[in-house]
Amino acid sequence: MTIKQYDAVVIGAGFAGLYMLHKLRERGLSVRVIEAADGVGGVWYWSRYPGAKCDSDSIFYNFTFSEELYKKWSWKDRYASQPEILEYLNFVADELDLRPDIQFSTRVKEASFNNDIKHWEIYTDTDETLIAKYFISGVGCLSTTNVPPFEGSETFKGEQYHTGRWPHEKVDFTGKRVVVIGNGSSGVQAMPEIAKEAKELTLLMRTPHYVAEARNHPLSKEDQEKAIQNYEDIRDSFSTTPGGIRMFTTGKSATEFTEEQQKETLEHVWTTGGLALGSVYPDVGVNKETNYVISQFVRDKIDEIVEDPEKAKMLHPDYYITTKRLIIGTNFYEIFNEDHVNLLSLKDNPIERIVENGVALRDGIIECDVIVYATGYEAMTGSLLKIDIQGRDGQSIQDKWGDGRDVKTYLGLTMENFPNFFMITGPQSPSVLTNMPSAIEQHVDWIDRCIEYLEDNNLQTIEAQKISEMKWGKQCDDLANSTLFPHTNSWYTGANIDGEQRGFVIYVGGLNNYKKICDQVADNNYEGFSFEKAHANVVIQ
Template sequence: MGAKQYDAVVIGAGFSGLYMLNKLRERGLSVRVIEAADGVGGVWYWSRYPGAKCDSDSIFYNFTFSEELYKKWRWKDRYASQPEILEYLNFVADELELRSDIQFKTRVTEASFQEEDKTWKVTTDTNETFEAKYLISGMGCLSTTNIPPFEGVSIFQGEQYHTGRWPHDKVDFTGKRVVVIGNGSSGVQAMPEIAKEAKELTLLMRTPHYVGEARNHPLGKEQQDAAIANYKEIRDAFFTTPGGIRMFTTGKSAIEFSVEQQKETLDYVWKTGALALGSAFPDVGVSKETNDIVAQYVRDKIDEIVEQPETAEQLHPDYFITTKRLIIGTNFYEMFNEDHVHVVSLKDNPIERVVENGVKLHNETIECDVIVYATGYEAMTGSLLKINLQGRNGQTIQEKWEEGRNVSTYLGLTMENFPNFFMITGPQSPSVLTNMPSAIEQHVDWIDQCIGYVESNGLQTIEAQKDAELSWGKQCDDLANSTLFPQTNSWYTGANIDGTQRGFVIYVGGLDSYRKICDQVAERQYEGFTFEKQSNQLLKTSQ
């Protein structure tokens, strides 16, 4: 059976894949979206753990490209839960009639650029082959789960779950002893919910994190109406703010305020929604003085909330706040005042192995009936590196990126030696430091316009130049090194995966600045790219 022919193949049917499909169909191209799950949703299809929520205000956590689509949907809560987000993405797929071009229960295993006819050959685990001029990754930054290679996982006699691959049916923790490994965002959201049922809950924690109060609440009709009425303002925020979302800010450094004013500002943030700990003083990511002020405020809050001083001390983070993902939760610190909730630091008492009845640490064994791995993802690069992706001359992405240790892209969108291949929210783009739908809309719009340029000019391929790639990497590095981000080991740098340290692979200059750069590249006839015409003639746009 021959390969199925399309103009474009898109991998993934989350926010990115759905919007990319819609845009390319509007352009008149034939598109096939390939999705491993049996439904749309991307990360929101898989991450069904208790308490799963987005950490952007829900009124911003949606598409804004269509005013009609935007005004047809109303969010129930300030921070939308996983079931509601999944419901929203199904609503989008139905409203735009996208399902007919999505192939579910199919995983891309290999994709290779065919030099002879300048197309991508895509192979799946269903033994199907697709050929397309364009290949686009919409797999997302947080979709490849990470379970550390603990010895003995297979012999554990109880239940085991990863927050990123949660069962569709409710997991009942009633009367059970539960161990949670990891306290990133998924662990912080899940534990207070698990604690409501579990007989005993023990957090095994490698690094304590800064957790602000979400202050989640239902959205009343008046608030929902206001969000609908403010469509143009919300759409504008997508592209004119660093994070693609309106956030509270004083616009000044913390050191410009008195100690009393600093506390008053941070008290306001804590009481109204502590995600703004990262924006109240805009220099928090670059000034050690401001960072120390905000970080100490959270540590003081932990001491104020957690009744046992020893436990509070264990929960104190010691890195620069915001240089790991700033987490917002509900009653996370309060949970440790419950008699059946415990925390064990792994710094001096590391995990040695999983045993039949629990987890063996260096100094003790924690017996349990359930293990929950809240150990995160192979973020930013993991999904791409799981595919046998081959560019020109058979060069694999693993070779190009040295197994993820030396990531190189142009604009976080394209790569030299991989013609007609695009990444949505790829490494070296703003991605996870923004409201994701904002970044996705910007990326998809740019990719769509780029493909339009290629098509209207009768070109066969577009490919990033090596010099442009090197220049972009240096720009990203220079920006990151002007901040506090690289001074902390985090999943931003791959440090959560044992044996991996790839450097900081996120553009930290803000989505607004990034958009201007991308637009400028396009306005200059795609500066930094090489094109191939039908006759194989090379056209180069210099920087």
């Protein structure tokens, strides 16, 4: 077994891991990033399904910490596609010369805090032990795929794919009968592309979702130059807006407008495209009346687009809009007007098993040549729980969090009993309710500042106090319970994983307010944390 020592070990080489590596290396620390894939990109390395795109405008979906880096890159489209995002992250890795400190094709199997030497011992599947003072997770919120354990899946004689683990080579659907299970973001984005080739396409849908039109389009040279000129404003939006991104808003409740004014504004938002349905009236997440206005507007749009009234009704969502992630798609509803595209509700006719020639439902078999699982991820906590991470006295994250929804953190960044362990966009932070690069930059900057404080003050460890965790958990719960979010079963609450306990584990107060709280903690010499002084007699062997 090989033993190597670093100041910090980071898991993951996506947006979070790349920026964390850059910041700590600038600080003069020795850093090793461990990445399971054979290249950078994180979730964008794996999610290569047809139609994969980000759902933030591309001019915001990048780093802003370096003006020079920002101005060297121009996006091609309003919403960047997976290949372009992966190209961008490779560009960043090359511009900052990050690859020498990234170890690819390697997984962290387990990690434990050694209380004698006050360091983390990290074990990989390449039979290495890495010893580090700081251990940082950049595993991402949506990186562990959820494939429901359907009985008989191993007997299927056709092709099977998960949107989150798509092959590198193109999948040819020409002339094939395709079943898509799930209609979250990946299913909504993939189906119009698959429909162009497939002989027959059937969506097996458990819950219909609200889908806003992307209105994607190439960015003109003028658009690209304007984005570069607006660098300061775009960077400012990362920390001064609830979602880390400038969005169209009236700034008022829908109840303050007449029905005619509501319709005119919502038509404008629908025609313009994007996520503005979630920001046009800022009380959409707390006011049932406002929420109904927007929700019903989308249901009416579905009725306008989908010609078959029965199919249109099946596609009507019945939950509060924005309490599940608003999906951005292109011509999703339109494909249900095509003769070769079918729609079946799993609520009325559930899957019983996979058979060799298709999917067996309670009321019959859907024969197919290809099954696409668009069944999402074990969101928020799944990737961390897949690793055996043990803090003081052998306490694991599984012990601390139970089945993953009884989350206990301080600021979504740290945990009691896990010294010098930091989570980038962890549970109980704003994470998936924001533009992810915005949240990542804020988290990495805070962690970097914290490590600077420890190094400058000769401190060996920092650890959240138990009372701080309790207060933060209550603050997160109180905020969530003042909104409509807890009323809806979603992957936000873990409801997409059968048998998992429900729990809302996201800070909903906005990235701007969250940043103020985190900065105040740091300004007050890391109020709510405990420290251990560095001791010269600690020997690492």
